[in-house]
Amino acid sequence: MFSMFILRRLFSGICLNPDLKATLKALPDNAVIVYVSKTKSYFEFLCYYTRYMQAKLPYPQLGFDCSIRLLQPVGRLLSIATAQVKFFLRHLSFMDPYRAGFIRDEIDKGTTAFLPLVERRDFYRRFIKSKTDPIRHLIDIQQTLARPICIVPQLLLFSKHPASTWPTMLDIFFGSPQKPGKLRRLATLFRKPGNIFIEVSDPIDLKRFLESTENRGRSTEYLALKLRRDLLGQINAHRKSITGPAIKTPEEIKQEILTGEELRQFMGTYAERRGMTIFQTHREALGYVDEISANYSPSFINIVHRIMGRFLNTLFESVTFSPDALSTIKRNSRKGPIIFMPAHKSHMDSLLLSFTLYDNHMPCPHVFAGKNLSFWPMGPLFRRVGAFFCAAKLQRRRLLCQSLFSLYFSGAQGRI
16 A cells, blocks of 8 residues: 555654563553553654554554544545445434444454544534543443553654753744654654654553542543543653753743742841841852852753763773663653662763663753862863752851752752
């Protein structure tokens, strides 16, 4: 089929997460798989359909509220058109796959499906026009179905770099690298398909979800809202574990830290105890922030990764790590910040750790660095790859420095 030939050529360069096969294999043998994505996208639907078929994995054949008639064979198009005309002449309306029982029949057969969680027009139709909610319909099916329905959240990422609070002109017109528009998406697909990769999050067994103590006896409307909210939260947390939080400008970070109510009260007490004016205390605190803070730059990290890759390949025969342990770390990073604590002090530890995390679709961590590494020109370079430094006057201004040091992470980057 010509359309399948085109799709295979288009999506063949997109990478699949190695955990995908293990995740699907761990599902019950009789489970019905429903892949979910955050937003409605025919690009994603066709990508999952093509890549999973190529990888010999269960691929979505049923799309909730997704119409891809133009890619169907001519014979099937004629059959669909004939059936719609007959139904319209008989009922004076077009066939609804939900009310006609088509969706229920396909799920009952075990057909793998694809379901988007958020779409502006679909939300309007459900919220205003009272159209069928696919999540609610799926819950209704599970309540009368013996076999479990397993919902598998999917993420299609075009970049592992965090979003920036200051978009460029390219981002404004063509979308950001994290959420590209149609033209930027196609440009990435043709120029750098290896930058696009598919991630899979932890599946949800819908049967167990409905039978859990907190959900038993609840209305279908409540369960649908809760399930959609849980899935969106899980997908957002998974994305953040790969890209990290949004990169803020140094001015944003300074303002958030220095104008915080807790620190302002402390600086007032500090100024009174030291016999200083509040503006002198502000100046001192600002100097410490500049001395401590990193200047995290994903673009610079990408350049350093390419340079250091050749250096490490020359220096080491190989670097070994545990994929299972890394998967566990990645899963736990969705719940909160991760702190890596090497067993001994070595500059090579932070280098190898950052390199390994970057290669496995995780953000490079911020690294606590000694003041002795803050010399020019290496200090600014280290800051751009995530190094932060202990203030030189820590012994003399211990309390103020410690307060700034703790607030830097709670209010600034959010990545350790």
